[in-house]
Amino acid sequence: MTEQNPAGISAETLIRLSAAQLADKLAAGEVTAVEATQAYLDRIAAVDGQVNAFLHVNAEEALAVAAEVDAIRAAGGAEAEALHYLAGVPIAVKDLIVTIGQPTTAGSKILEGWHSPYDATVVERLRAAKMPILGKTNLDEFAMGSSTEHSAYGPTRNPWDLDRIPGGSGGGSAAAVAAFEAPLALGTDTGGSIRQPGAVTGTVGVKPTYGSVSRYGAIAMASSLDQIGPVTRTVLDSALLHQVIGGHDPRDSTSLPEPLADLVAAAKTGNVEGLRIGIIKELHGEGYQAGVENRFNDALELLKEAGAEIVEVSCPNFQYALGAYYLIMPSEASSNLAKFDGVRYGLRVLPEEGPMTIERVMGATRAAGFGDEVKRRIILGTYALSAGYYDAYYGSAQKVRTLVQRDFDAAFTQADVLISPTAPTTAFPLGEKLDDPLAMYLNDVATIPANLAGVPGLSLPGGLADEDGLPVGIQLLAPAREDARLYRVGAVLESLLEAKWGGPLLAQAPDLAAAGTLETQEAK
Amino acid sequence: MAAINRDDVAHLARLAHIEMSAEELDRMAGELAVIVDSVKSVSEAAGDDVPATSHPIPLTNVFRDDVVGHTFTAEQALSGAPDSDENRFKVPAILDEA
Numbered sequence: 001m002t003e004q005n006p007a008g009i010s011a012e013t014l015i016r017l018s019a020a021q022l023a024d025k026l027a028a029g030e031v032t033a034v035e036a037t038q039a040y041l042d043r044i045a046a047v048d049g050q051v052n053a054f055l056h057v058n059a060e061e062a063l064a065v066a067a068e069v070d071a072i073r074a075a076g077g078a079e080a081e082a083l084h085y086l087a088g089v090p091i092a093v094k095d096l097i098v099t100i101g102q103p104t105t106a107g108s109k110i111l112e113g114w115h116s117p118y119d120a121t122v123v124e125r126l127r128a129a130k131m132p133i134l135g136k137t138n139l140d141e142f143a144m145g146s147s148t149e150h151s152a153y154g155p156t157r158n159p160w161d162l163d164r165i166p167g168g169s170g171g172g173s174a175a176a177v178a179a180f181e182a183p184l185a186l187g188t189d190t191g192g193s194i195r196q197p198g199a200v201t202g203t204v205g206v207k208p209t210y211g212s213v214s215r216y217g218a219i220a221m222a223s224s225l226d227q228i229g230p231v232t233r234t235v236l237d238s239a240l241l242h243q244v245i246g247g248h249d250p251r252d253s254t255s256l257p258e259p260l261a262d263l264v265a266a267a268k269t270g271n272v273e274g275l276r277i278g279i280i281k282e283l284h285g286e287g288y289q290a291g292v293e294n295r296f297n298d299a300l301e302l303l304k305e306a307g308a309e310i311v312e313v314s315c316p317n318f319q320y321a322l323g324a325y326y327l328i329m330p331s332e333a334s335s336n337l338a339k340f341d342g343v344r345y346g347l348r349v350l351p352e353e354g355p356m357t358i359e360r361v362m363g364a365t366r367a368a369g370f371g372d373e374v375k376r377r378i379i380l381g382t383y384a385l386s387a388g389y390y391d392a393y394y395g396s397a398q399k400v401r402t403l404v405q406r407d408f409d410a411a412f413t414q415a416d417v418l419i420s421p422t423a424p425t426t427a428f429p430l431g432e433k434l435d436d437p438l439a440m441y442l443n444d445v446a447t448i449p450a451n452l453a454g455v456p457g458l459s460l461p462g463g464l465a466d467e468d469g470l471p472v473g474i475q476l477l478a479p480a481r482e483d484a485r486l487y488r489v490g491a492v493l494e495s496l497l498e499a500k501w502g503g504p505l506l507a508q509a510p511d512l513a514a515a516g517t518l519e520t521q522e523a524k
Numbered sequence: 525m526a527a528i529n530r531d532d533v534a535h536l537a538r539l540a541h542i543e544m545s546a547e548e549l550d551r552m553a554g555e556l557a558v559i560v561d562s563v564k565s566v567s568e569a570a571g572d573d574v575p576a577t578s579h580p581i582p583l584t585n586v587f588r589d590d591v592v593g594h595t596f597t598a599e600q601a602l603s604g605a606p607d608s609d610e611n612r613f614k615v616p617a618i619l620d621e622a
Contacts, residue, residue, distance in 0.1 A: 117600040210580045224579050253586040323563035343615055345604035358616045367543035375542055380556060382536045396567040398576035437555055438562055454580025480581055
C-alpha cells in the first residue's frame, strides 16, 4: 500500500470516498491525485482477480495524468485555478468506447488487440478535465446481454456475491464501482445496460436523454437507442460526470444542440415537495420479485413523507415494448455490425478449404469472431429487415415506438417524474439464464421503454431484498431534456434511504479484500 | 406471420456472411423460433393510422460548415487492418476465379 498522506487518510478510506468527496480533498490538498490513483490501482490488483471487471488496466497513463494534476496544483496560479473540479479523480471506461493508447475490444474476439486511432468525444472530455483513466471494463460482447456472461473474455462477477451476475451489458463498469476499484465509470445503455447493472450491484447509473451525451466513438449496437452515461456510487457523482461528458458535439448528428441544464444544482436542490411522482401500473407487481416490490414500496413511502404527491399512471402500450425492442435493436445491430468483415480492422480468418474469396473470408471471420448472442441478434435483425417481413416486424415495431412515446407523453401530463423498480429481480446466479435467451431478455422489461422513447432514466439503490439480501434498484424516469428532475428526486431519495440505513448501501457489501489477499488490509 | 425454420436461418446466415455448422443451424433455428413467436404481438399492437418512429428525438436538417477537419494519415487508417499493401487495404479475391 502507498504511504499515508499528511491528513492520515488510509488507502482503504480513500477508495470508499465518493468522487465529490475525493475532489474536495484533492482541492484542499489533503490527498494527491497520484495517491488516489495508486490506491485504486492497488485495489484493482487486489480484488479484480475475483471480480474480473477490467479487461485492460491503464496504470502508467493514469498515474502520469494524476502526476500532472498534482504538479499543476502544487504550482498554483491561473492554471491551478482553471483545473476542473473532477481533475485527478480517476475513472474507468466501458470497453465499447474507443480510446487512443489502450485496446478496445467491445468484449469480442473480432476486435482482440485492436487499438483505435481516435478517442470518443466523451474520452476527449475526460482528458480535458484531466481525469486519470484507470482502464477499460468488461461487457457483454458488443453490449448484447444482461449479465456480462456474453463477454468473450469471461464473465464479471457481482461484488455482493461472486457466484452471481453483475448485470449487463455494463457489468464491468458497475462491478468496478461497487467493488471500490473506481469511483466513477462510463457505461452505455441501449435497453438498460447502465441501469440494470446499477440495480443489481447497489450502484447509481444514468441513461441520459437521447442526444444529451455524444455517441461519437461508442461502437454502435442500435444507433437510435444507444446512449452513453454515468456509473457511480452517488447521485451527485452521476450529475458531476454527466456535466463533464454531456453537451453538444458536432461529430454526432443526433447530439442535442442546446446546452445542458445545471444538473449538479439539481442534485443539490434538497426537496421534492409538491412534485408529482407517478407509479407506472404496468411496471411492478406481477412478475416482480417480492423483495423488489417491498423496497419499491418503501421508496414510495419515503417520497410521500418528504412531501411528494404519489399518483398512479397507466402506460398500456409498454406491454409491446420488449417485443418492439427485440425487433428494432437487432435490425439496427445487424446493419451496424456489417462493418466487421475482416478487411479494415480486427480479426481475419481464412476458410480451411475451398476458394479464398472475400465472401468466404468474411463468413469464416464472422463465424470465428462473433459469439452466439451476437450471431443470434444479427440473424434476427437480418430476418426482421428482409423483404416480405419488413412491414410486419420492423415497421410494426416502429409504430409501437410511437405508441410508447404517446404513453410517456400522457403519463407526464399527470406526473413530473415516473418511478418503477429498475429490474424485476435481484442478481441471479451465473449460468442460470445463459441457455434461455428469452428469460435473459426479460431482465430489461422495465428499462427498455425509456430507450424506445429517448427519455432519461436513473437507477439508484433501494435497499436489499428480504429473501436474498441482494441489492434492489429504483428507477426514475423524466421527460426528454428534463434529466435535471432525475437528479433532484434521486438525490433526495438517496439521502432519505441512507439516513435509514445509517450510511451508503455499499457499506453493507461483503469485504472482498478480506477474502482475497491480505495486502489490502490496513493496520488499525 | 410465418414461423422461422432451419432453411430460413441458413439463408439469413448467408446474407449476413456468417458461416454456420449444421449443429449451429439446428440450435439457432430453435432459439429464433421462440424469440420470433414472442415478438409476434407487436404486429397487432398498432393500427394503420399510427405513424412509425425511427428516431426518438427528431432533429431535422443537421448541417455543418464544409470545412476540412481532422483526417487520418494512411498509416493511422491502416493501423488495425489485418492486411495492407502500398498504403491500401489488401482484400482477398472479390470473384471466384477458379
